[in-house]
Amino acid sequence: MTAIKSYIEEKRTMFESYLLQRVEALQAPAPLKESMAYSLRAGGKRIRPMLLFAALETYGKEAEKGLDSACALEMIHTYSLIHDDLPAMDDDDLRRGKPTNHKVFGEATAILAGDALLTFAFELIASSTAHSPEQSVKLIRMLASAAGPEGMVGGQMADMAGEQKTLTLPELEYIHLHKTGRLLAFSVMAGAFIGGADERETSLLEKYARHIGLAFQIRDDILDVEGTEEEIGKPVGSDESNDKSTYPSLLSMNGAKEKLTEELNGAHEALAALGRPAPLLEAFANLIAERTA
Amino acid sequence: MTAIKSYIEEKRTMFESYLLQRVEALQAPAPLKESMAYSLRAGGKRIRPMLLFAALETYGKEAEKGLDSACALEMIHTYSLIHDDLPAMDDDDLRRGKPTNHKVFGEATAILAGDALLTFAFELIASSTAHSPEQSVKLIRMLASAAGPEGMVGGQMADMAGEQKTLTLPELEYIHLHKTGRLLAFSVMAGAFIGGADERETSLLEKYARHIGLAFQIRDDILDVEGTEEEIGKPVGSDESNDKSTYPSLLSMNGAKEKLTEELNGAHEALAALGRPAPLLEAFANLIAERTA
Numbered sequence: 238m239t240a241i242k243s244y245i246e247e248k249r250t251m252f253e254s255y256l257l258q259r260v261e262a263l264q265a266p267a268p269l270k271e272s273m274a275y276s277l278r279a280g281g282k283r284i285r286p287m288l289l290f291a292a293l294e295t296y297g298k299e300a301e302k303g304l305d306s307a308c309a310l311e312m313i314h315t316y317s318l319i320h321d322d323l324p325a326m327d328d329d330d331l332r333r334g335k336p337t338n339h340k341v342f343g344e345a346t347a348i349l350a351g352d353a354l355l356t357f358a359f360e361l362i363a364s365s366t367a368h369s370p371e372q373s374v375k376l377i378r379m380l381a382s383a384a385g386p387e388g389m390v391g392g393q394m395a396d397m398a399g400e401q402k403t404l405t406l407p408e409l410e411y412i413h414l415h416k417t418g419r420l421l422a423f424s425v426m427a428g429a430f431i432g433g434a435d436e437r438e439t440s441l442l443e444k445y446a447r448h449i450g451l452a453f454q455i456r457d458d459i460l461d462v463e464g465t466e467e468e469i470g471k472p473v474g475s476d477e478s479n480d481k482s483t484y485p486s487l488l489s490m491n492g493a494k495e496k497l498t499e500e501l502n503g504a505h506e507a508l509a510a511l512g513r514p515a516p517l518l519e520a521f522a523n524l525i526a527e528r529t530a
Numbered sequence: 531m532t533a534i535k536s537y538i539e540e541k542r543t544m545f546e547s548y549l550l551q552r553v554e555a556l557q558a559p560a561p562l563k564e565s566m567a568y569s570l571r572a573g574g575k576r577i578r579p580m581l582l583f584a585a586l587e588t589y590g591k592e593a594e595k596g597l598d599s600a601c602a603l604e605m606i607h608t609y610s611l612i613h614d615d616l617p618a619m620d621d622d623d624l625r626r627g628k629p630t631n632h633k634v635f636g637e638a639t640a641i642l643a644g645d646a647l648l649t650f651a652f653e654l655i656a657s658s659t660a661h662s663p664e665q666s667v668k669l670i671r672m673l674a675s676a677a678g679p680e681g682m683v684g685g686q687m688a689d690m691a692g693e694q695k696t697l698t699l700p701e702l703e704y705i706h707l708h709k710t711g712r713l714l715a716f717s718v719m720a721g722a723f724i725g726g727a728d729e730r731e732t733s734l735l736e737k738y739a740r741h742i743g744l745a746f747q748i749r750d751d752i753l754d755v756e757g758t759e760e761e762i763g764k765p766v767g768s769d770e771s772n773d774k775s776t777y778p779s780l781l782s783m784n785g786a787k788e789k790l791t792e793e794l795n796g797a798h799e800a801l802a803a804l805g806r807p808a809p810l811l812e813a814f815a816n817l818i819a820e821r822t823a
Contacts, residue, residue, distance in 0.1 A: 316645075320642075323618075325638045326638050343618075348613055348616065349690075352613060352644075352645075360670075360678055370662075371663045373663075374667055375656075377653075377656040377670060378656040381649050381650065381656060385649035386650055390645050391646075394562040394639070398561065
C-alpha cells in the first residue's frame, strides 16, 4: 500500500467512528437518527475530511484538531447527496451501489435527515473545543459561504437550470466550481486555517483546491464514459443518456484528458510555490486525477 | 392602535427591509434568490424576530443589535415552512392564503431555497458585527440546537410519525415543544443573551418562552376549529379531517381553553419573577393567547 493509502486508511477509521458516535449521541427520534446514520455510513473515500487533515498536517498539526470541522464538512456533503437524490431532483435509486436514503426511509424522512445533518454541522463547529471562538466563527462563515446560495446550493441550482441544454465551457465551470468546488476548497482552507497558514499560503491553497476540484469533476465525467458500473457504483453512460453537458461532450475525450492534466499541473504548481513540503496534498492531487471510482 | 401593535408595526418595517436586502445582495442564480425572497416576503406577523427585539429592549438595548440574529431566525422559520409544505411532507398548496413555494417555483427549487435559507442563516450570524466572536459562537450553538435534530427537525419527525394515530398529551407536548417551541424559545433567549441577561433571568425567560410556545400552539388548534378561513388563510377544520391529535381533540374545547389560560398565567408568572419591567414581553404573551389569525 502506498503511503497516502495507508494514511487514509488510518485516519478514516478514526474519523468514521467519531462521526457516527456524534449522531448516535443525539437525543432525537430514532428513525431520524437511523436515516442520518445510514447515509453517513454509506460514505465513500471521505475525500473532504482527508483533505482537511492533510492540510492540517502540512502545518504540523494533528488531524484530531480538525475532527469537528471534518465531521461538519462530511455532514454537509452527505445532506447534499440525500437532497440531490430525491425524486424532485435527480431521482436516483442508487448511490455508491446502495439504495438512496429516500428509497429506504421515504421522502419525508430523507428531507428531514438532510435538514438535520446541515443544521447539526454548524452546531458541531460552534461547540468544538478544538479552536478559539474567533476561529470557530471564521470556520462557520467559511463553511456557510461554501455550502450556501453563493456556493454549493447555487451550483446545484445552476446545474438543474442547465440540464437538457448544451452549456458553454464557462457555464460548466461555474457549476462545478460551485456545486463541488467550494466545499472541496473549504476542506483544504479549513485545515490550513486551523493549522495557522498566512494569507499568501491560504491563497495558494485555494488555488490548489480549485484545480483539484475541477480535476475531480473532469475525472468523474471521464469515468462515466470509460468506467465500469461495478467500479463507480452507478450505471455507466448516465450523463449521455441524460443529455448532460460534460467535459468529454464539450471538449472530446482527448480534450477532457488534456484538461485534466492541466488542472493536475496547476495544483502541483500551487503547492510548489507554498515553500514548505506538502507530500500528502501532492499525493491527494494525483489520487484524484487517477482514481477509478 | 395599542402600544404593542404600533411597536410591531415600526420594527417590522425596519426588519423586513433589512431581511430582503440581505437576500437581494446575494451573488446567486436569480431563480434561487426569487424563490427565497418569495417565501420571506410572504411572512406573517414576524413573531419570532419581534420577540427577540422585545427581549433585547427588556435589557435596554436597541432592536438593531439583534437584527442579524432576527434575520437568521426568520430564515430558519421560513425554510421549515417551505420544506413542510412539500408534497412529500404536508402537501399544502396554500400558506397564509398564497400559493406555497413549490407551487410557484417547483419542488426542486423549493427544496434548494429551503437549504439556502438554512445555510445562509448561520452565515448571517457568523458575519455579524453586532456582537463579539464569543457571543456569535454561542448564538450559533443555541440556534443550531433549537433548529436541528434535537429541536425543530426532531419535532417535525415526531409529528409525522404521530399522524393518523391518537397521541397522549405528553406525546403532543413533545411535538410542540420541539417543532415550534424551541425556535420560539430561541427568539426570547437570544434577545436576552445579547442584552446581557444573567443565568437566573435566562432560565426565567426560557420558562416564559416555553409557556407562550404552548399557548401559541393551543390557540392554533382552537382557531382551526373556531376561526374563519379568511382569518387564518387556510381551510378551517383541516386538523379534524386529517385525523390530527390536537388540544381540543384530547382535552375537549373547554379543556383546551383552560390549558391556554394556564400557559398564559405561567408566562406572566415567569415575567413577574424577573424583577425588571417587561411590558413588551407581557403584551406579546397576551397577543399570542388572543390572536385570531
